[in-house]
Amino acid sequence: MTPEVAGPAECTVDPHDGTITLVLPEPLRHLANAPRGRYMLSCAVTFHHGREEWLDRVTANRAVRYDIVHDPARARWYLDASWTRDTAPPRTPQEIRASGARLLGVDLNADHLAAAVPDEHGNPVGEPRTVPLDLTGPATTRDGRLRAAITTLITLAHEHGCAAIVIENLGFTDARATGRETMGRGQHGKRFRRTVAGIPTARFRERLRGMAYHQGLTVIAVDPAYTSIWGEKHWKTPLQQQTKTTVTRHHDAAVAIGRRSLEHRIRRRPGVTAPAQRIGRRGATGQTASLPRPRGTTRDRAEPRAHPGQRARPPRAPRPDRAEVTNSCCFPTSKTVREVTRPSPARFTAN
Known part of the structure; x- marks a missing residue:
């Protein structure tokens, strides 16, 4: 009609x-x-x-x-x-980063979608979400469930004021073609191959791109390297501290995906204060006052212990025809507090 x-x-x-x-x-x-x-x-x-x-x-x-x-x-x-929608062209990733808008990081798995919202600085905001994804049954049923899951993602993006949805640029075409040579053999390899075959990477990407376009959202694909490993290592504890539900490595990967789209490092930046500085500023337990040692001195080294059944050797005397040089420094002094003690002036002893 x-x-x-x-x-x-x-x-x-x-x-x-x-x-x-x-x-x-x-x-x-x-x-x-x-x-x-x-x-x-x-x-x-x-x-x-x-x-x-x-x-x-x-x-x-x-x-x-x-x-x-x-x-x-x-x-x-x-x-x-x-009907035909009047949708403005989506913004580019550079424009989204410049505007300081939030993003929705999504980690695609075989049976669910893990989502997290990082802000403009890459820090996770709110609780991570898990969207179930049951891809069993006929093709029409699978496509309908996939569309329902994508609709949930778009709703989450609008609720948190996100300007884009970030996914991994996954593709198992080469791995599926080679099969056992890349994904293992035996029962473990068979289960892994079935899992990979059940992940609708291309269909999910195309459906998400089409549905997000009509909602004014941009879809950004990033490199999937080390998102799960580094995400679990650096973002599992911060995510668990701000939610009561159990945080999985897939939620950590969603944070890593969002940070990578913002051109931030996935690994958290270490603290400005070095651990040696924090330890050095604390007083020792049981002391009334902390008395610093004079510069240029070294602690008395303990005498080497003899093993059972072995006699202790006396310290070796310096050779009379060679000068003894102690506390020599051939490299520039480090700026860390751990190595801030200056070496004492070299002493030359000659007979």
Whole structure:
């Protein structure tokens, strides 16, 4: 049916009560039950998905296309409504970084999606989320569940004010082609190959890109190298401290994915104060006062202990024909506190 103003001329839907009115062709005009050769169906329709947007277009007299579809398996008739959205072109990653907007990092797995929201500085905000993803059954069922999971991600992005959704640029085409040579043999390799085969990387990327575009979101793909390993090592504890639910390594990987899209390091930057400085400023336990040693002195070294059944040797005397040099320093002094003690002046002893 050709779309026209306020819907096609052959089919219209009342936005108030959902009644459907069809324009009958000339041979069937005698069956009309409404004025001007129209037939009004006894049933009404309700749009559960995109109803607000449909109402906005119908009340504004904008073009809407209706298609009547029959499902023989369920013995039902469906009315599909479609229209073209006026969406602005998505922003580039450089523009998103410059604006300081939040991002939604997503880690794709075989049975769920792990999501986390890093801010402009790369720090996680709020609690991480897990979106179930059951990809079993017929192809239409799998596609519907995948769309439902992507809809949940888009809803999370809008709730947290995110400007983009970040995913990994995964591709198992080469690995699937080689099979056992790259993914192992035996029972463990067989399970791993089945897991990889069940991850819809290309379909997920295409569905997410199309659905996010209509919602004004940008999809950014980053390098997947070391996101799970470094994410678990550096971000598991911070994430667990701000939520009561159990944090998995997949949530840590989602934070790492978001940080990589912001061009931040995945590994957390060490503290400004060195550990040696913090330890050196604390007083020792059981002392009344901390008395620093004079510079240029060294602690008395303990005498070497003799092992059982072995006699202790006396210290070796310096050779009379060679000068003894102690505390020589050939490298520039380090700036760390651990090596701030200066070596004493070299002493030369000659006979």
